[in-house]
Amino acid sequence: MTQIQFLSVSLFLLTFLTAGPLCLTLTHAASSGGKWALLKPNIGVSAMHMQLLNNDKVVIFDRTDIGRSNISLPNGKCRVDPNDTALTTDCSAHSVEYDVSTNSVRALTVLTDVWCSSGSVTPDGRLIQTGGFNDGDHAVRIFRPCSGCDWEEINSGLINRRWYATNQILPDGRQIIIGGRRQFNYEFYPKTLATKAYNLPFLVETSDPKVENNLYPFVFLNTDGNLFIFANNRAILFDYSKDMVVKRYPQMPDGNPRTYPSTGSAVLLPLKLVQGNVIGGAEVLVCGGGLKGAYASAANGSFLGALNTCGRIKITDPSPQWVMETMPAARVMGDMVLLPNGNVLIINGGSAGSAGWEYGRNPVLNPVVYRADNPVGSRFEGQNPSSIPRMYHSTAILLRDGRVLVGGSNPHIYYVFTGVLFPTELSLEAFSPSYLDPGSANLRPKIISPVSQTKIGYNKLVTVRFTVPGVVNKNLVSVTMVAPSFTTHSFSMNQRLLVLGGGGSVTTVGRSTYEVGVMSPGSGILAPSGFYMLFVVHQQVPSEGIWVQIR
Template identity: 70%
Template sequence: MASTPTLILFSLLHHLLVLLLLLPYQQNTLIFAPPGGGKWNLLLSDIGVSAMHMQLLNTDRVVIFDRTDFGASNISLPNNQCRNNPNDLTLKIDCTAHSVEYDVATNSIRPLNVFTDVWCSSGAAMPDGSLMQTGGFNDGDRNVRVYKPCNDNSCDWQEFDSVLLQNRWYATNHILPDGRQIIIGGRGQFSYEFYPKRAGADQSYNLPFLSQTNDPRIENNLYPFVFLNIDGNLFIFANNRAILFDYVTGVVVKTYPTIPGGDPRSYPSSGSAVLLPLRNLRGGANITAEVMVCGGALKGSFTSANNRNFVGALNSCGRIRITDPNPQWAMETMPLARVMGDMVLLPNGNVLIINGALLKLY
């Protein structure tokens, strides 16, 4: 899942228009993409909720949802429904929706029910196309929500209360080859667990790497970057460090070098990361996997911001071949520094970097 901007007090809107194309295998410099000649069209003036989280489904519909503890939204629940939640911090009785489904084909919005707070939750799509969302804030921090797509407007969120073993707020989810999701970390949680649960394996497992990368002042190990390596192990990056982790045995297979400069990259320093297209450099079974991490905040930005000295974001990207016997970081420079950027792998193998801000305010 993408990082959630709810704790950010500052945003530079003009950077929403900045599009960068990264050509990872042709050169080592990040460049601006040439103008495409397109234009923006306004399809809907108001979808009713803010898109804190958004996921394209296999039905070509988009499910959008937002936190529930920030007051009423701009769209009502259907049939005079109301959410009655005595644990909510803002509205105990709320007759507005905090999730909608957007139908691309008809350009229409349908309100959905979210019952507990999804603020800075995490999730991923399941093999059957369902979206599974876990954790969040307040009464939602141990809940699991599942949205099974449909084409007849009959589907809605299903919510399962307190099925997670630990509170998961700012955690990271990753789909596994066996169809389960691994849920890693979260605020104050240096552990991981799986969902759906298996009989006899209903446990939460300690992951010391998360406590080792934790800065207690700002918890710079939140929303860790996680990618499945070709050997079945997980590449996990938090703060400024990374490991290769065997989640089956609970063993750290490899410890990678600290990213040059030692500056934090994961939330709330809010860099972004992507697994680049797999490459077969030498033929046969010699497949290479490479991860790129871009942007973030300078070390000490939190202290500086408390003293009203707002330090600029990082303009560097680091690339590392996680399959190499002796992997090392290669650094590159973006045309613009940024935090809160989004990185999307395109079908042609390029990476699109969009959005973000020049400064980081905690």
Template identity: 70%
Template sequence: MLAAATGSWQLLQESIGVSAMHMQLLLNDRVVVYDRTDSGPSNLPLPKGKCFHDSNDTARVVDCTAHSAEYDVSSNKFRPLTVQTNFWCSSGAITPDGELVQTGGYKDGERNVRVFGPCSTCDWQEIKNGLAAKRWYSTNHILPDGRQIIVGGRVQFNYEFVPKNKAANTFHLPFLWETNDPKIENNLYPFVFLNVDGNLFIFANNRAILLDYMKNKVVKTYPTIPGGDPRSYPSTGSAVLLPLKNLKASTIEAEVLVCGGAPKGSYSQAIQGKFIGALNSCARILITDPNPQWVMETMPLARVMGDMILLPNLDVLIINGAASGSAGWEFGRNPVLCPVLYKPDNKIGARFFKQTPTTIPRMYHSTVILLRDGRILVGGSNPHMYYNFTGVLFPTELSLEAFSPHYLEAKFNC
């Protein structure tokens, strides 16, 4: 690891009123931010006449606060949005025409599909019972034909597609059952990437498969990550598909990088108030190799609940999270304030670079996205059941920051 603290931070908004459990950049350079609807009132009021009324919703019979917002990057302003059902730990993706499709969630949101269009006056539109199965902690991926595949979720060992076919079908995937721990469920929010051959790489717990989703057939089983520790929720690591390499005219190589997470038993120990140190390892695998093997690397900082994002210069940024504990309410400790840069083309031992630290802990339910100008938008962090700002280790965080990597320094200006 080479020590090179670079990059800079800017506080964009001290509070947007909503904690950014999820964020998505749209093609009009605006960011949709959204949170749970059952966390009590937010700090962002809805416009007059927009209050939510539902006598069947015990969490919020009457609610005059927003749980979603739209942030305009260019003007650094935001506006409240209205949403009818619970986003909590939902999943989504952008369609080819630029719409955000968000699926599933908790209780009244578990089978709903929500759509948000990229326009200055758009608001959430909901499709009730748009899913064939309840989806909570599932993963979405856009497919070449424009559909989305939705993989897994709480007690869902299957996948489905949106938009629906004529029949509301689910397709059984035994791999999700095989990687499930009934007490902990370390197969939630699986990592899903489209391979160059058109099949899906799906990682859950500590291993992965290659799935032909058209035939519902597993075409390859990958080795277990050395050490066997889980990497998916609640032992939450992170993963990226590295930039593709075209080594020959007819050959494209694809690699997946999985970093951080929590050792076996971390979640159970955290429930008892014991916070085990997070994993400091990354595992990298060439998924197109006929005989793929995981290659292990050591990060300069252990991290659970971290986020990873590809940068325009093909580097990877690892950011947010904690150095001990697990995902879940109050289960993380020792926030990792320092981002780390990973250069995939460097030699092993010279790939990690520490970056300038932030001053704001970003724990459970924090998020990052890459903006069009190359900055990284960072938001969220609410490790509590409700919005809580006093008397706690890590208060609910309503701010937005921007991290500017080294490539935005003045010396690189043309």
């Protein structure tokens, strides 16, 4: 963090006590659906980073230089770090494993500092987690989805320090790690034969000397194998294999920054496949963020209103242009989650200020669903509110049962639970979209085959058998694949949804039992090798997913 972010908590208290009642405003959008449930009031750590693994367990972690957490390390372990500014000997855990099926938490041991780090999952299901702060800025950490497993750490696994970087899985299974604080370059993991980092001038172009508004860039693997990279208010199409920019996209029309600390969020909208190939191209949606100057203004005690716009662009068009849309409420530090039915959930964040210690205001408690296939002007639908503000350092991820796991929020340098606007939040919630309402039970499919953990190849016919309790509209059945994402700081790395088609129509094979054939993605460019959640969707209501491994 910059020096100005390390304001003491006492200075923050003085700021908010003189800021007036506006600081306590809770922003609500019109609500119409969804249900909230508190899963755990205290998991011991604040969920700054989350990753769902293919054993239905979620790896959650915060940072190691924060002082004592609320959960002890296992087996009497302690972390000893003479350079730690908070606690040189720390016997508390800063990472946990959350078991979705049992709603239980297990403490994990991470030794190097994971603060503001990045990661993604390998084709065999391991979480590869990279970078962080201080002794963790060159570290690579590995977490395997196995019973009783813990972190493995490689202290010098990276070429350059990576703090606020973004990871993207490539078609060959490697990760490209892009940017980070004062790192205008990228590297690969595992390391290539040429063990070096490669300069990326675009990151220099989008950096502000006062505020690096290009951290945690939004990165997506395009359908041509190149990378769409968005930072600040601009984007490029980048050929990493040739180290060259293929295309420069227009600047977003309002000119405001959308990446950290003016933190908006972004998704690659669902890719629709026929016979294993994409039809209709690829589109990116970028929503919310902080006004230009919001970070500096917040440092001076003035909290500017967040952006209430989204920009949508077809990145595969020869002459792409941004189409701007207006959200029901302004939002900074929000998360965007792809739902199994292809809709986008926008959740968490505030309506004023910026990312950074104590810099966000006015929690937005109502999620919003964005229906990408609806006409412009009818795409946003407000949802029912949570009662827990989720501000700086909050997260949200999709679970296999269709719920969205929501956690985190710690706007403070250390854990602070009293005397502040937004206390450190250690709870986990689940948001159940309206497709999980009891009234939709008769429409909800249940997958019979294939079984979970099935391996499938590229461009193969996959026959999916399922049941539906009520009357089936065979014309409104689809099959989707969703990649589990690594989520932190309002961006879900490697989040990807594919709508499969081209295998045949739905047929009846028994009482309330049906089959549909679909073609798997044609290559690793469309779906990098690894584990995905596969869903059957009927009239916008998804089944519980199963895990499939494509390779």
